[in-house]
Amino acid sequence: MKKLRIVILMHEDLVPPDSTDGMTDEQVAPFKTEFDVFATLRDMGHEVHRLGVSSDLGVIRKAVRTIEPHVCFNLLEEFDGVGVFDAHVVSFLELIRQRYTGCNPRGLMLAHDKALSKMICRYHRIPVPPFHVFPLGRKSHPRPRKLEFPLFVKSLTEEGSVGISQKSVVYNDEELAERVAFIHRTLNTDAIVEQYIDGREVYVGVLGNQRLTTMPIWELHFKKLREDAPRIATGKVKWDYKYQEKVGVITRAAEDLPEGAEVTIPRLCKRIYRALSLTGYARIDLRIDNDGHPYLIEANPNPQLAYGEDFAESAHAAGIEYDDLLQRIINLGQGYQLTGVG
Numbered sequence: 001m002k003k004l005r006i007v008i009l010m011h012e013d014l015v016p017p018d019s020t021d022g023m024t025d026e027q028v029a030p031f032k033t034e035f036d037v038f039a040t041l042r043d044m045g046h047e048v049h050r051l052g053v054s055s056d057l058g059v060i061r062k063a064v065r066t067i068e069p070h071v072c073f074n075l076l077e078e079f080d081g082v083g084v085f086d087a088h089v090v091s092f093l094e095l096i097r098q099r100y101t102g103c104n105p106r107g108l109m110l111a112h113d114k115a116l117s118k119m120i121c122r123y124h125r126i127p128v129p130p131f132h133v134f135p136l137g138r139k140s141h142p143r144p145r146k147l148e149f150p151l152f153v154k155s156l157t158e159e160g161s162v163g164i165s166q167k168s169v170v171y172n173d174e175e176l177a178e179r180v181a182f183i184h185r186t187l188n189t190d191a192i193v194e195q196y197i198d199g200r201e202v203y204v205g206v207l208g209n210q211r212l213t214t215m216p217i218w219e220l221h222f223k224k225l226r227e228d229a230p231r232i233a234t235g236k237v238k239w240d241y242k243y244q245e246k247v248g249v250i251t252r253a254a255e256d257l258p259e260g261a262e263v264t265i266p267r268l269c270k271r272i273y274r275a276l277s278l279t280g281y282a283r284i285d286l287r288i289d290n291d292g293h294p295y296l297i298e299a300n301p302n303p304q305l306a307y308g309e310d311f312a313e314s315a316h317a318a319g320i321e322y323d324d325l326l327q328r329i330i331n332l333g334q335g336y337q338l339t340g341v342g
């Protein structure tokens, strides 16, 4: 294997130390992805540089000029505190003809807009929940007739289940108006209201630019949640370790899927990946309703890449070990056809 010069782009506050010896899991948690990627690439023999980025593109230009990396490993999920700005950072890398891992700017932009991505998918006859956008700044919010309760209310653009709790499922017009106002007020973004898909939640990792590989279908389970509570990935389910333990959150290879789903779901996820112009790697989130019909909930380009998290775990189940996974992501970054480069 060729030894490469790699600059890892990461949030300024998450630049990991050389070693986490003596630190507790809780101390490591905020920068676990950054550390896992850094330490693994270093141990593979690559020349690895950690670059903290917050609100200045100049640091990237300078590092690219002085280090001349073969590839930038992109772990940025925001720029200057704004999630959707991650696409612009990647655009900057394209402008300076720098190769990078993960998704291209167009894919990032399309996937981060939960309405636009569903419009494109619907054009391709990919099943998506019916939805309606309630823009910020508009006073009254009449509910379109095609949307029947229960509905699900969330931010159009935020990630990581910000603003998502059991109250996101609404059962009448009053609750709907209240939750839309909550999203507007607390997140300052448009709100999207979708048909609530009751059923199972599955995730499919996809790897590739043109030729795509899918990982085994992964499923979210709650072993100890009240029977009548909606089974959804709220902020607490994703980030609160104590709550995870309390309700028994686990993810694992999905079993007893509806007939044929082992074949049709990965195929569907590849179509979604292509429809949204994704490249590099992504995790497609779906829900399967109680009649066995899958619906796209969200496509996540550049998903969480920590060792032991869903993406790496499902890759492991497919026989792709963590170092191999990172190397494949790098190879895809190097192989991606940059615009304007012959």
Ligand SMILES: Nc1ncnc2c1ncn2[C@@H]1O[C@H](COP(=O)(O)OP(=O)(O)O)[C@@H](O)[C@H]1O
Pocket (backbone or CB within 6 Å): 114, 129, 152, 154, 158, 159, 160, 161, 162, 164, 194, 195, 196, 197, 198, 201, 231, 232, 233, 234, 285, 287, 297, 298
């Ligand atoms: N239409 C829906 N029906 C049922 N559950 C939903 C729906 N939309 C979102 N959810 C639940 O909320 C979670 C987070 O929603 P998602 O759109 O993936 O936002 P985020 O970008 O914050 O992850 C999903 O994983 C799912 O559990």
Ligand SMILES: [Mg+2]
Pocket (backbone or CB within 6 Å): 160, 161, 285, 298, 300
């Ligand atoms: Mg999601």
